[in-house]
Amino acid sequence: MHCTEIARKKTRMFMDWDYWGKPVPGFGDPQASLLIIGLAPAAHGANRTGRMFTGDSSGQWLVKALYETGLANQPYTVSKDDGLKLKSVYVTAVVRCAPPKNRPTSEEIDNCSEYLSEELRILKKVKVVLTLGRIAFESYLKLVNGREMHRLRFGHGKVYRLSHGSPTLVASYHPSRQNTQTGRLTWRMWMKVFRKVRSLVPPIE
Numbered sequence: 001m002h003c004t005e006i007a008r009k010k011t012r013m014f015m016d017w018d019y020w021g022k023p024v025p026g027f028g029d030p031q032a033s034l035l036i037i038g039l040a041p042a043a044h045g046a047n048r049t050g051r052m053f054t055g056d057s058s059g060q061w062l063v064k065a066l067y068e069t070g071l072a073n074q075p076y077t078v079s080k081d082d083g084l085k086l087k088s089v090y091v092t093a094v095v096r097c098a099p100p101k102n103r104p105t106s107e108e109i110d111n112c113s114e115y116l117s118e119e120l121r122i123l124k125k126v127k128v129v130l131t132l133g134r135i136a137f138e139s140y141l142k143l144v145n146g147r148e149m150h151r152l153r154f155g156h157g158k159v160y161r162l163s164h165g166s167p168t169l170v171a172s173y174h175p176s177r178q179n180t181q182t183g184r185l186t187w188r189m190w191m192k193v194f195r196k197v198r199s200l201v202p203p204i205e
Contacts, residue, residue, distance in 0.1 A: 001097055002043075002097070002098060002099060002100050003021055003022065003023075003041070003043075003047050003097040003098040004021045004022070006019070006021065006043045006044070006047055006098060007019030007020065007021025007047065007048075008021070010044075011044050013044070014044060014048055017048055019047065019048045020046070020047060020048060020049060020050030021047060022050075022097075023096035023097050024041040024046045024047065024050060024051065024052055024093070024096055024097070025052075025092075025096070026052060026090060026091060026092030026093070026119055027051055027052055027086075027090070027091060027092075028086040028089050028090035028091050029086055029087065029088050029089055029090055030090070030122070030123070031088065031125050032086075032088050032089050032090035032123055032125065032126060033088045033125055033126060033127045033128065033201045033202050033204075034071065034088060034089045034090070034126070034127070034128050034129075034130065034197060034201050035089075035090050035092070035119075035120075035123055035126045035128070035129045035130070035167070036062070036089065036090070036091045036092070036129075036130045036132065037092055037093065037094060037116070037129065037130070037131045037132065037136045037139075037140055038052065038053060038058070038062075038091070038092070038093040038094070038132045038133070038136060038174065039093055039094055039095065039102070039104070039132065039133050039135055039136055039174055040093050040094065040095035040096070040097070040098060040099050040102065040104050041093065041095075041096065041097065041098045042055070042056045042058065042059075042098060042102065043098045043102070044056065045058065045059060046059075046098070047097075047098035049078075049079050049080055050080050051077075051079075051080045052091050052092060052093055053077065053091055054077045054078070054079065054080065054082075054084075055077070055078060055079065057175070057177055057180070058174070058175045058176055058177075059077045060076065060077065061175035061180065061187075061190060062077075062091070062175060063075060063076060063077040063084065064076070065190055065191060065194040066086065066089060066194070068191065068194070069191075069194045069195060069197075069198040070087065070198070070204065071086060071087050071088065071089050071198070071204070072084060072085065072086050072087065072089070073085045073087070087204050088201065088202075088204045090119070090123055090126075092115075092116060092119055093116075093136075094109055094112060094113075094116060094135060094136050094139045095108050095109060095112045096112050096115055097112075102176070104135070109135070109139060113139065113142075113143065116139070116140075116143060117143050120143060120144070126167050127167050127168065127200070127201055127202060128167055128168045128169075128170060128197055128200045128201050129167045129168070129169050129170070130170045130171075130172060130193070130197055131169065131170070131171050131172070132172055132173070132174040132175065133172075133173065133174035133176075134154045136174070137154045137169075137171050138154070140169070141169075144162065144166050145162065145163065145164065145166065154171050155171060156171060156172055156173045156185075156189070156193075157170075157171070157172065157189070157192060157193050157196070158170070158171050159196065159200070168200055170193065170196065170197055170200070172185075172190070172193045173185040173189075175190060
């Protein structure tokens with residue numbers, strides 16, 4: 001698999017790391033009211049650390065925003081043992097293994113869908129789902145209601161009220177470097193989404 005090959009070769013910056021190099025599970029509060037769905041583990045981020053959105057710039061953006069909206073106990077994430085605790089939040093991804101060029105194929109997405117489906121079944125208290133990027137948005141809709149996937153269109157910062165008692169859905173651009181370094185996603189835009197999400201989730205004790 002690509003993730004194991006990356007773990008074997010590593011990158012110069014992290015040569016002293018013992019890479020995870022396996023499928024990466026979701027993490028967070030099992031009683032979460034907010035579910036965040038990303039795309040896939042980064043080759044030298046979660047594929048290295050073994051925790052979603054940990055060890056790369058996307059993870060830093062995510063955790064800092066969670067901290068600033070009262071949903072995490074600290075504003076940084078560097079390893080599985082860094083003391084990070086999420087407050088009523090669970091973080092996962094559509095694909096569980098780091099894909100080549102960070103572009104999962106439709107086959108990889110389909111193969112991993114059972115894991116996301118199982119998390120949706122187990123996380124019974126979720127009230128809001130935040131999808132990061134179009135693939136996460138469409139993959140989630142496909143699992144909860146295929147008809148909604150054809151009816152709704154992805155839009156950054158949009159809020160969707162789904163049918164059949166499903167959680168409220170919020171969409172955002174993914175905080176990848178491709179988006180943040182080009183200005184497609186600014187910190188102001190990102191925080192606007194998180195303030196919106198924070199207003200939708202139940203109060204946290």
